Amino acid sequence: MIIDRRSALIGVAAMFGSNLFTPIARAAARDAQPIIDTGKPSVPVFTPVQHATMVALSERVIPTTDTPGAIAAGVPDYIDKLLADWSLPEERIPIVAGLDAVEARSKGDYKISAARATxxxxxxxxxxxxxDRFTGGADFFDKFRQLVITGYYTSEIGMTQEREYLPVPAEYDGAFLYSKINKVYSA
Incomplete structure (x- = not known):
């Protein structure tokens, strides 16, 4: 059986527990309709500056290393789609306001847009x-981090390159040394 994004989303959402950002929980619901797709978002959520900041910061949460980062995994598109199609307008406020606050802080501290900052x-x-060194910072960070992690680990790259997918795991070996584990496995 090949894992689909909704099944992966349910697994990833479980790790956030009761602090799960509501749009992620809504999309992970077993009876959620419509089916999650990769089409265009139904409404624009971000201004061009907010979008550029969101893209740049998503790559900082999960940067490219020996495996692809958030941008290569399509996380910005996932965030656009999830917030447009799976959130209520009021649920977007912490993300949109947080991106605006990050942008203002960047311009104040570095005299440059956050997307162009080092x-x-x-x-x-x-x-x-x-x-939480600016208004709403901690709430923004928590929800934004959840969006990036969920988008990454439910993407094909996250499931197959960062983690290793084993549709039928090998036999059980209770004495297998933890030091021999190279990757985390998902099923």
């Missing part, structure tokens, strides 16, 4: 959000 500056902006 990697170190973008990391500092995310740290400021995480540590």
């Amino acid at each position: 990697v170190a500056q973008q990391d500092a902006l995310l740290t400021a959000a995480m540590e």
